[in-house]
Amino acid sequence: MNFEFSPEDEAFRAEVREFIRANLPAEIACDARRWFNPKVDNYRRWQGILAARGWGAPHWPPEYGGTDWSAIRRHIFMEEIYKADAPDFFWQGTHMLAPVLIAFGSADQKSRFLPKILNGEESWCQGFSEPGAGSDLATLRTAAKLEGDHYIINGQKIWTSDARESDWGFFLVRTDPTVKPQRGLSFIVARMDTPGIRIRPIRTIDGREELNEVFFDNVRVPQAQLVGEPGMGWTYAKYLLDKERTASAFLYFNKRHLQKAKALASEQFAGGVRLIDTPAFSRKVARVEADLLALEWSVLRILAQEKNKYDLNAVVSALKIRGSEMQQRVTELQIDALGPLALRHFERRDATIDDPTWMPGWPELAIGASSLFLFERAATIYGGAREVQKNIIAKLAIGS
Amino acid sequence: MDFSLSEEQQMLSDGAEKFLAAHYSFEQRRALLSSEAGFSEQNWQTFAELGWLALAVPEDAGGLGGSFIDTILIMEAMGRRLVLEPYATTAVLATRVIAQSRNRELRSSLLSQIAQGTCRVALAHGELASRYDMRAVQTCARPEQDGYLIDGVKVMAFDAPSAHKLIVSASIADTNEIALFLLDANTLGVTVRSYPLIDGTRAADVEVAAVRVNRSSLLATGREALEVLDEAIDRLVLARVAEGLGAMEVVLQLATEHLRSRQQFGQPLIRFQALQHRLAEMFVEIQETRSILYRGLAHIEAPAAERRAAVSAAKVVAANAGRIVGEQGIQLHGGVGMTEEYQVGHYFKRLIALEKAFGDVDYHLERLAGSGKGV
Numbered sequence: 001m002n003f004e005f006s007p008e009d010e011a012f013r014a015e016v017r018e019f020i021r022a023n024l025p026a027e028i029a030c031d032a033r034r035w036f037n038p039k040v041d042n043y044r045r046w047q048g049i050l051a052a053r054g055w056g057a058p059h060w061p062p063e064y065g066g067t068d069w070s071a072i073r074r075h076i077f078m079e080e081i082y083k084a085d086a087p088d089f090f091w092q093g094t095h096m097l098a099p100v101l102i103a104f105g106s107a108d109q110k111s112r113f114l115p116k117i118l119n120g121e122e123s124w125c126q127g128f129s130e131p132g133a134g135s136d137l138a139t140l141r142t143a144a145k146l147e148g149d150h151y152i153i154n155g156q157k158i159w160t161s162d163a164r165e166s167d168w169g170f171f172l173v174r175t176d177p178t179v180k181p182q183r184g185l186s187f188i189v190a191r192m193d194t195p196g197i198r199i200r201p202i203r204t205i206d207g208r209e210e211l212n213e214v215f216f217d218n219v220r221v222p223q224a225q226l227v228g229e230p231g232m233g234w235t236y237a238k239y240l241l242d243k244e245r246t247a248s249a250f251l252y253f254n255k256r257h258l259q260k261a262k263a264l265a266s267e268q269f270a271g272g273v274r275l276i277d278t279p280a281f282s283r284k285v286a287r288v289e290a291d292l293l294a295l296e297w298s299v300l301r302i303l304a305q306e307k308n309k310y311d312l313n314a315v316v317s318a319l320k321i322r323g324s325e326m327q328q329r330v331t332e333l334q335i336d337a338l339g340p341l342a343l344r345h346f347e348r349r350d351a352t353i354d355d356p357t358w359m360p361g362w363p364e365l366a367i368g369a370s371s372l373f374l375f376e377r378a379a380t381i382y383g384g385a386r387e388v389q390k391n392i393i394a395k396l397a398i399g400s
Numbered sequence: 401m402d403f404s405l406s407e408e409q410q411m412l413s414d415g416a417e418k419f420l421a422a423h424y425s426f427e428q429r430r431a432l433l434s435s436e437a438g439f440s441e442q443n444w445q446t447f448a449e450l451g452w453l454a455l456a457v458p459e460d461a462g463g464l465g466g467s468f469i470d471t472i473l474i475m476e477a478m479g480r481r482l483v484l485e486p487y488a489t490t491a492v493l494a495t496r497v498i499a500q501s502r503n504r505e506l507r508s509s510l511l512s513q514i515a516q517g518t519c520r521v522a523l524a525h526g527e528l529a530s531r532y533d534m535r536a537v538q539t540c541a542r543p544e545q546d547g548y549l550i551d552g553v554k555v556m557a558f559d560a561p562s563a564h565k566l567i568v569s570a571s572i573a574d575t576n577e578i579a580l581f582l583l584d585a586n587t588l589g590v591t592v593r594s595y596p597l598i599d600g601t602r603a604a605d606v607e608v609a610a611v612r613v614n615r616s617s618l619l620a621t622g623r624e625a626l627e628v629l630d631e632a633i634d635r636l637v638l639a640r641v642a643e644g645l646g647a648m649e650v651v652l653q654l655a656t657e658h659l660r661s662r663q664q665f666g667q668p669l670i671r672f673q674a675l676q677h678r679l680a681e682m683f684v685e686i687q688e689t690r691s692i693l694y695r696g697l698a699h700i701e702a703p704a705a706e707r708r709a710a711v712s713a714a715k716v717v718a719a720n721a722g723r724i725v726g727e728q729g730i731q732l733h734g735g736v737g738m739t740e741e742y743q744v745g746h747y748f749k750r751l752i753a754l755e756k757a758f759g760d761v762d763y764h765l766e767r768l769a770g771s772g773k774g775v
Contacts, residue, residue, distance in 0.1 A: 001409070001469050002402045003698030072401055282769035283762070290692070290716040290768060297691035306403035310683075318684045393683050394676035398656050 005072065013076045020084045023049050029085040036368030037348045040123075040165055043087045047120030056118040057094045059244070064102055064110070065118045071303040075246075082252035092161070093117040093124035097170050099243045100187065100236050104228035113168075113189075125166035125192070127157035127214055128237065135388045137172070137237065138181040142216060144173035144188060146223065151175070151188060153196075153219040159382065163199045163212035166192050172233045175226075185233030190221045206374035207345060241383075245316045246299045248383060249323035254292055254330050257372075260365050261285065261333035267363050268337055275337060284336065288329050295322050314397035317389040324379035324386060331373040334365070342370045403694065405473075412470055416477035419450065424481040426743050432484050433600045437562055439484040447487065448517025456495045461511035468635065468700055472642045472693070479646025482750050484600060486520060486559030492639045494521035496632035497567055497580065501619040506582055510565070521582075522563035524554035524606040525629070532763040534630060537578055539608065541570035547614045548572075550581065553607050558757065560585070560604035561594035567619065568608060569629070578626055580619040587611055599746070599753040627704070634711040637758050638696045641718040644754045645689050648721060651729035651747045652682045658733050678728050685721035692717040709771035712764035719761045722751035 005013070028046050031038040050056045051065065058074050060066025069077065081088065089095060098117055101109055116122040133139040142155025153173055163169065169192050176184035190197065196219035201209035228236060262285060265276040275281045298319055301308070308315055335342035346368055380386040394400040405413065423443060432439055447453050455470045457463020464470075471492055478487060491514070498510050498521070513519035530536035539552020550570050560566060566583045583590060589611040594604045620628050656679060659670035669675055692714045699710030726748035730737035737744045755761070 001405060001694075001697070003694065005401060279766070283765040286765040286769035287716065290713040290765075291688065293695055293710075293713045294688040294692035294717045297695040298687060300401060301403055301691060301694070304401040304403050310687075314683070315687065317680075318687045321680075321684055322688060387677065390677040390680035391673070393680035394673075397683050398652075398676070398679045400656075400659075400670045400676045400679065 005076070009072060009076060012073055013080060016077050016080045017084070019053060019055075020080055020086055023053070024084055024086050028087065032087045033085040034364065034367055036346065036371065038087070043090070044120035044123075046087050047090065047118075051119045056120075057089070057098060059095070060098060060102060060114075060118075064098075064114050071246075071305075072300075075299070075303050078252050079255075082256045085256075088252070090117075090120070090123050092126045092166070092170075093122070095244055095247070096126055096240050097124050097189070100170075100227060100240050103239065104187075104232070104236055106224070106227075108224065109189075109227065122167040123162070123165065125160050125163045125169045125212075127160050127163075127169050127171040129159045130156060131158050135385045138234070140172055140174055140181075140185060142171070142173050143177065144175050144186065144221070146175070149223045150220045151223060151226065153188075153190070153216040153221060155216050157214040157216075158211075159202075160199075160212045160214050161210055163192065163214050164201065168192060169214065170227075172237055175230050175233075179231070182234040183231055185237075186230045187227040187233040187236045188221060189225045189227065190219065194219050194221065196220070204375065205377070206371040208348060208371060208375065210375075245312070246302050246319060248316065248320035249295055249299050250327050250379070251296055251299050251323070254295070254323065254326045257327075257330040257334065258285075258288060258292055260369075261288075261330055261337055264334055264337035264363060264365050264369070268339065268341075270339075281337070285333060288326070288333055291322070292326055292330075295319070295326060298322070311396035314393045314395075317384075317392040317396075320384065321380075321386055321389050324383075327379040328373075328376045331369070331376045334369045335373045338363075338366055338369055341366050342373075344370070346371060405469075409469060409473060413473040413477065415450065416452075416474050417480075419446070420477055420481045420483065424483060429482060429484065438596070438600060438602050439486070439562070443485055444520075445517050447485065447491075448515070452487070453491050453517055454515035456491060456499070457511045457515045458499055461499065461508050461515075463511060463515050468638075469697060471635075471639055472697060475639045475642040476646040479643035479648075479750075480650050482599070482647065482746055486522070486562055486601070488636055488639055488643065489522050489559040490514060490520045490563075493523055493632055493636040494565075494567060496635050497523070497619065497628055498582075500628040500632065501580075502624075503616070503619055505616065506619060510582070519565060520559070520563045521565045521567060522557055522560040523569075524557035524560060524566045524608075525569045526554060526556050527552070528555050532759045534626065534633075535578065537569050537571045539568070539570040540573055541579055541581070542573045544612070547612060547617070548579075548581070550583075550608045550611045550613060553605060555605045556603050557592075557606050558597075558603050559601065560592055560606055561602040566590070566606060568606070569625070570608075572621070575622075577622040578629075579621040580625045580629065581613055582617045582619055583608070583611065583613065597753055599750040601753070630704070631707070633758055634707055635700065637711050637715050638693070638700060640754050640757070641689070641693050641696065641714045644718050644722050644751055645686065645693060647747050647750055647754075648682070648686050648689065648725040651725050651744060651751075652679065652686060654744050654747070655679060655682070655729050655732040658736075662734075675732060678732060682725045682728055685724050689718045689721045705771055709768055712759070712768040712771070715759060715764040716761055716768065719755040719764075722755055726751040 028042045031042050058067045058069050062068055130140055144151040144153045170189045172185050173188055174184050175186040196217045198215040200213045202211045203209050266274055268275040270278055452474050454463040455466045459465035495514055498507055501507050527538055541548040541550045563585055566585050568581045568583050570579055572579050589609045591607040592604045594602055597603055659675055660668055662669045696710045696714035699706050729744045730748055733744050736742050
């Protein structure tokens, strides 16, 4: 056993930290820190800056513009990104679609799509879930029928994040209704402005409209936009979900937001004492902190490829359960720190500290804190609900 | 970063599993429980022969000077079998205190006796008013010409009934500095009042009434004494996190086996999703406990502030997990889980004993919160 990062990895960390310090524009860091009303252009600019350094998609193979970093180095990189309040990647493109294209896409698809994902020029959204198929993807119904050299798509997707801001989307569609449910699915990409695609935002309890319904009404998509083999969509979707196994821990997000909770609790006072110094609140923070440190080491164990007597899928499900619960707990801490100030509702359009309607003395991090807290109720629902994860553990680790 | 065991560590771990599987069946343990001493002197000798008692003894004192990971492996194996011998108290806690002492003579003679299995040493530190506060020592040591006169009452000295020697803390009159003394358990004026604990191990209140000791029995004083004690207790706490981890893994195994074999409503209980989810929740707790244990191990040699924070985080996670796993373990067994005759309740009691010894969750949360060494 050896629990230290190698000197080479520590040197790598220093290099990453220095690059971010020298190249992250202050206004982008500010945007990411406030997170609530970011300018999408800022995030695209940052993606371009990383890509120019060769770090636009570290997990891709080098020949596509990725790196040959080990899993531990990618972890160090993400730690430094989040520590510096730099934006995360546009995951749907860089982490979900791209690995599938790299593994299964045609040469044309790779050369058409990958460079623009890498430099931030085009952004992507994901459409898997449907009103009748949430955690149970095998029952998807949106149909794609081949007519000549086009697929005609009819149906509906739901819970699609950022659909209106995206240039392209990737979808699971049913191309063969006659075979076993998992066998009839295919993986297809479409421009979001294709005629027949209609997007309806869903206003969620947090007051934002990040999620959408996407309706397909006789949408014509060239056959060449089907990825890989028809009928392999289920396999590709699983491949995509298996690719970044430790992502479901939301480790970097959780660490950043625990820091913010602490920062808020250092600015708020209770009975003349900083909230962070009161026994009740400091213990509450420490309780979350202890669990987050455990989660961090659960991630490290997977990254360092610990030999584990349990099925890796079960171990990853445990990460997902803890990681999603942690997202809820760190954001709960933030509103607990804010107390009554947490009650203020912010709209994206008006929420900036530079706004004339802003109240003097309010903490900057109050903006959107309750919105995030509300949104995080979804963390234990999306990406395989907590209950589905428990089913997986029971089956694979315990053998129920 | 590498989480795999070395060949030697794997052998040590397998060897411990094997020995304990042969000598620590539930029935064998039950017999020990009701014996006078509450454990087997023969097992203790075997621990010495296997080198387990020398693992944490430095090489210059005749020990193996192994890495702390070795100790952790033994403790995890012992946790799986609910071992009753006072291994952690002597071979982890007392060994460390003595190894860090600058009293050369005591250090070399005691450590070699410990390694050979001829001397067990317990710590008599806690008092009725101290709870978990290390500094709150009312037992008093009055300086005299050649030594000290000690008076006081210690409570809950774990494994003191079977100890040959006691490390007794006292506050030195006038300076209020803390000092650690080594006393023979049978010294005139020392009364050891024994009692069993809920997990079958033994502890004692130790009354020290007008006991004169020589200067040569002083292990450490002042700031150094506190630091030595603090560091040694941190090692013990982490070792017992490993012990709890071993125990929790067995609870999950027992509960799973029970749900598989027990038929109700025309099918094995394990078919019920509500029960499967309980098992899954226990699995998550166990995973996280192992992770925080490794994090603790990674920081055990770190500067005090970081070490303390890491050990406290480990204790918090493990104690919380122990409650969940232990309580669910009983619940999933139904009525049989309540019986003294069946194993799972004994695991629960050990987990509670681990939780409440050397700082409970509130104590360690406080220590972690005040450390400034978290995320």
